Structure formats: structure tokens, C-alpha cells
Amino acid sequence: MSWQGIIDHYQSYLPVTKKTPALSLHEGNTPLIHFPHLSELLGVELYGKVEGANPTGSFKDRGMVMAVAKAVEEGSKSVICASTGNTSASAAAYAARAGLRAIIVIPKGKVALGKLAQAKMYGAEIVEIDGNFDDALKMVRKLSENAPVTLVNSVNPYRLEGQKTAAFEVCEQLGEAPDILAVPVGNAGNISAYWKGFKEYNREKQTALPRMFGFEAEGAAAIVKNKIIPNPETVATAIRIGNPASWDMAIAARDESGGKIGMVTDDEIKKAFQLLAKKEGIFAEPGSCASIAGVIQQCKEGAIKQGSKVAAVLTGNGLKDPQTAIEQVTVDPVSLPNDEEKVTAYITDMVTE
Numbered sequence: 001m002s003w004q005g006i007i008d009h010y011q012s013y014l015p016v017t018k019k020t021p022a023l024s025l026h027e028g029n030t031p032l033i034h035f036p037h038l039s040e041l042l043g044v045e046l047y048g049k050v051e052g053a054n055p056t057g058s059f060k061d062r063g064m065v066m067a068v069a070k071a072v073e074e075g076s077k078s079v080i081c082a083s084t085g086n087t088s089a090s091a092a093a094y095a096a097r098a099g100l101r102a103i104i105v106i107p108k109g110k111v112a113l114g115k116l117a118q119a120k121m122y123g124a125e126i127v128e129i130d131g132n133f134d135d136a137l138k139m140v141r142k143l144s145e146n147a148p149v150t151l152v153n154s155v156n157p158y159r160l161e162g163q164k165t166a167a168f169e170v171c172e173q174l175g176e177a178p179d180i181l182a183v184p185v186g187n188a189g190n191i192s193a194y195w196k197g198f199k200e201y202n203r204e205k206q207t208a209l210p211r212m213f214g215f216e217a218e219g220a221a222a223i224v225k226n227k228i229i230p231n232p233e234t235v236a237t238a239i240r241i242g243n244p245a246s247w248d249m250a251i252a253a254r255d256e257s258g259g260k261i262g263m264v265t266d267d268e269i270k271k272a273f274q275l276l277a278k279k280e281g282i283f284a285e286p287g288s289c290a291s292i293a294g295v296i297q298q299c300k301e302g303a304i305k306q307g308s309k310v311a312a313v314l315t316g317n318g319l320k321d322p323q324t325a326i327e328q329v330t331v332d333p334v335s336l337p338n339d340e341e342k343v344t345a346y347i348t349d350m351v352t353e
């Protein structure tokens with residue numbers, strides 16, 4: 001049978017009961033694509049896990065389908081989350097599908113256009129605050145303790161359960177775990193979920209364990225700097241987070257796997273963003289590209305050895321943030337009149353030596 005989503009496919013690994021609804025937008029089963037140009041450039045065997053191919057364009061769908069299904073199972077009527085954009089888009093979509101109300105709290109002016117469009121289209125009720133993600137998360141965590149609304153941020157344990165399925169897929173796609181799994185780090189839920197997934201799959205199927213390499217944006221590198229960043233700033237708004245909720249689990253993933261949590265500058269992110277699109281044909285949002293930027297940096301520094309098998313998680317689709325993309329590429333389209341002769345002459349000139 002065709003792919004029916006992660007609850008259907010991985011139910012024996014998930015907290016699924018007879019009462020869990022078969023919620024699905026066919027999330028998961030995303031491609032793992034070999035990157036020949038970057039592999040050659042870096043001297044490693046590099047793959048990208050293209051999570052932008054999920055139904056709402058980010059990895060969040062894997063965890064959200066599980067969290068919303070469990071909310072329905074528990075009789076909840078509303079879900080709430082704080083978000084830098086992707087969580088809210090995903091929550092809104094799955095809530096719409098399940099017939100729940102979605103309330104989202106977001107940092108005003110700091111959510112990429114595509115993500116905001118999604119939340120609006122899926123019918124979420126949107127609250128903007130003059131604060132950042134960390135402020136919003138604090139509010140919704142407290143509020144959900146008393147109000148009749150289910151919190152679907154990654155502090156909801158069902159989120160990580162769903163997200164761990166990406167690690168299963170990477171093992172299936174490569175035949176074993178990679179040497180290194182590189183992933184962007186924001187609130188640190190995803191790195192924790194991948195590590196949980198690799199450990200579980202290794203116990204069941206002896207797929208071995210990767211070293212976990214997580215990358216924060218320099219202006220939001222709380223874990224690297226070992227201190228809360230009160231005013232995080234980065235071009236990668238998805239990971240503009242100064243007090244990650246799963247901080248301890250991310251450190252455990254790093255230490256248990258013999259890995260690393262590093263940071264990449266906005267320049268490194270922007271370079272990786274363009275390189276990935278121009279050399280490999282993959283348009284991933286800036287936050288996603290922290291993983292590729294980190295791999296490039298660590299290869300240069302020699303911390304990733306030549307010949308290593310590296311899987312980099314590309315967490316979200318580039319179409320989410322068209323504004324940043326347009327600002328990166330300063331070459332404007334050539335503007336010509338609607339005149340066949342002029343257009344033909346111009347293009348002929350371009351393609352002939």
C-alpha cells in the first residue's frame with residue numbers, strides 16, 4: 001500500500017493505542033539525497049535529508065501529527081504553541097485536519113512570510129507579541145497548565161516521539177546510521193528526537209549510532225556559549241532562540257554520541273543557503289542551512305574526517321522564506337520589451353560563444 005504517514009508506518013515504535021486516531025497528511029518518507037558537488041568539495045560522502053518535502057514544508061509535521069492525534073485521543077478541543085513559524089504552520093494544518101482549534105503565539109515581524117501565510121490559510125488564531133520566541137514559549141507553557149488547551153511545542157513528549165522517525169528513515173535509506181548526523185539547533189527538540197530515534201533503531205535493528213553534530217546560529221548560540229541569550233538575533237529566524245527548552249537533552253545527545261554542538265555565523269548560513277541551491281538544486285530555508293554550514297566549517301577545521309558518511313538535515317523548504325532568498329541574490333532579472341526580435345537577439349547572444 002502507498003505511504004500513509006508516520007503513525008501508520010511506525011506505529012509499533014510510537015505511543016499509539018486503539019483509541020489514537022489515524023491522523024495523517026502523509027508526512028514522513030522524505031528523500032535522502034546524495035550531494036555530489038558538495039561531497040567532492042569537502043572530501044566526504046554528504047547526503048541531505050530533505051524535510052522540506054513534508055506536507056507543510058518542514059520536519060515539524062512528524063511530531064505534530066503525533067501530538068495532535070494524542071490531543072484528539074485525550075479529548076482536547078484546542079491546541080496552542082509558541083513558534084518561530086514552522087511549528088505554528090504545522091500545528092495549524094494538523095488541527096484543521098483533526099477539527100481542533102489552533103492558537104499560535106509568534107514574535108511580531110520575525111516570522112517568514114510563507115509560514116505566516118500558512119498559519120492564516122489553515123485558519124489558526126494568531127497572537128503576535130512584541131517579544132521573541134522564548135518569551136512566547138514561557139507564556140504558553142504557563143497558560144496551558146491551567147487553561148483547557150493542549151500545548152504542542154516540543155516540550156510535549158509526543159512531538160519528539162513523532163520526530164524520531166526521521167532517524168529511522170535515515171538508517172533505512174543508508175542501510176545503516178551515517179558516521180555523522182548534522183542538524184540545526186533552535187529549541188533543541190529535533191537533535192534530541194534524532195538521537196532517541198537512532199538509539200531505538202539500533203537496539204531493534206543494529207543500525208549503529210552516528211555522532212550527533214548540532215549547529216546553532218552564532219547570534220543565538222545559548223548552548224555553545226553556555227548562557228541564556230536574552231536577545232537572540234540571526235538571519236535564520238527559524239532558530240532565533242536564546243533559551244532552548246531541550247537544552248539538557250541536546251547536551252546528552254552530544255556527549256553520549258561523542259558529537260559536537262557548534263555555531264555558525266549568518267555569513268556561513270547565507271553561503272551554505274546559496275551553495276546548496278546553486279550546486280545541488282535544493283532550496284532549503286536559511287535555518288536549515290545551519291547544518292550544511294556547520295558541515296563545511298567542521299570539514300575545514302578537520303573535525304569531520306575525509307571520507308566520512310555525513311547526513312545533514314534540511315529542516316524546512318526554501319519557499320517558506322522568499323524574502324531572505326530574494327535579498328541574497330543581488331542579480332536582478334534582465335528587463336526587456338515584449339519584442340521577439342530583441343528577446344531572441346539577447347538570449348542568442350547569451351548562449352553563443
Ligand code: F0G
Nearest residue numbers: 083084086087186187188189190315316
Ligand atoms: N530548522 C527549522 C526550519 C525550524 O523551524 C526549527 C525550529 C529548527 C530548525 C530547530 O529545531 O527547535 O527542534 O532545535 N523551529 C521552531 C518553530 C522553533 O517554532 O517552528 P529545534
